[in-house]
Amino acid sequence: MSAPLAPFRVKEWRDVTREIFRDEIMPANQPAVLKGLIADWPAVLAAKTSDEAIAEYLARMDAGKPVTILTGGPEIGGRFFYTEAMDGLNFRRQPTRLIEALKGLLAFRSSPQPPALAVQSIPTEGALPGFAPDNPQPLLEDALAAPRIWLGNAIVTATHFDMNYNIACAVAGRRRFTLFPPEQLKNLYLGPLEFTPAGPPVSLVDIAKPDLARFPRFEDAWASAQSAELEPGDAIYIPYFWFHNVESLDRFTVLVNYWWNEPRAVMGRPLEALLHALAALRELSAEERRIWREVFDHYVFQVHGDPVAHIPPERRGSLGEMTPEHLARVREILIAALGGRP
Known part of the structure; x- marks a missing residue:
């Protein structure tokens, strides 16, 4: 069962250049459909010829390295998710070769009740080393983001966020994206943080x-939802942390995406900081949590301006620029606090 179209459509852009993407699309912090962005890719031209043609094109590049294929029975309707009791997942993972996955996808196209099949997020550099040179991404520097390939039949990826910026390119088959802005977190009823599909x-x-x-509360989330349908040759830009549900509308689909973050010094991911905060703060009293919200607003989110402008730069420690020395000291403190050894 396909998802309905959302109340709003993602804005479409045509003839997007690197400069338009950098100066107009990214600063708007809204998803954008990039019509025809990769229409001249050899991979897309092969896909428009036939499923067999794109499968053969990819098979010629296959380096033979093992990949993981996700398989689920017809009863899951293509939606990779939890079991009913949330005590497991409704699909299996098993190793295969990319060429075997392609054969399986072709073989099940005419089945009245096919299994759900997907090979997800495979770096092309190792699996298909000729793909990136043959199909260059026009909007990003090569060093900024490496392509990953996704293959599957009519499957659904449940609504989730990525801690990256993302350009997803439809090579074969149609895809429907349904997107929600980050502030709809409270209305989307996320599952566990550490046990996920x-x-x-x-x-x-x-x-x-x-x-x-x-x-x-999902009704409130739906009221702000945007949808987009990609044809082969189209792409979509998904800003940082925008929630997206992805549905493949055809029985043979290929998508290539590029994830990246703005260069910056980090230690771990924000999601890991959230897990630590849950363990350290959630059981405090309401008044204590209120105080720590003020502390985080002041130091982390800087809602009142620069919190350390009054301290000489060379004396700010970890409150200032996170140098490698400061990061090493913070790591030592955290490891000791968590009961490990630095």
Whole structure:
């Protein structure tokens, strides 16, 4: 069952150059459909010829390295998710070769009740070393983001966020994206943070048939949702932390995406900081949590301006620029606090 179209459509852009993307699209912090961005890729031209042609094109580049294929029975309707009791997942992972996955996808196209099949997020550099030179990304520097390939039949990836910026390019088959802005977190009913189908936490709401008795606030999320349908040759830009549900509308689909972050010094990911904060702060009293919210607003989110402008730069320690020395000291403190050894 396909998800309905959202109340709003993602804005479409044509003839996007690197300068337009950098100066107009990214600063708007809104998703954008990039019509025809990769229409001249050899991979797309092969896909427009036939499923067999794009499968043969990829098979010629296959380096033979093992990949992981996700398989689920016809009963899951293509939606890789939890089991009903959330005590496991409704699909299996097993090793295969890319060429075997391609054969399986072709073989099941005419089946009345095919299994769900997907090979997800495979770096092309190792698996298909000729792909990136043959199909260059026009909007990004090569060093900024490396392509990853996704293959599958009519599958659904549940609503989730990425801690990256993302350009996703439809090579074969159509894809429907349904997107929600980050502030809809409170209305999307995310599942566990550390037990997830594929990495990031996912919404427990099936947007194709939402259970509003169980998830009543989803109506508010849906009121702000945007949707986009990509044809082969189109791409979509997804800003940082925008939630997206992805549905493959055809029985043979290929997508290539590029994730990147702005260069900066970091230690770990924000999601890991959230897990630590849950362990350290959630059980405090309401008044203590209120105080720590003020502390975080002051030092981390800087809602009152620069919190250390009054301290000489050379005396700011970890409150100032995070040098490698400061990062090493913070790492020591955290390891000791968590009971490990630096």
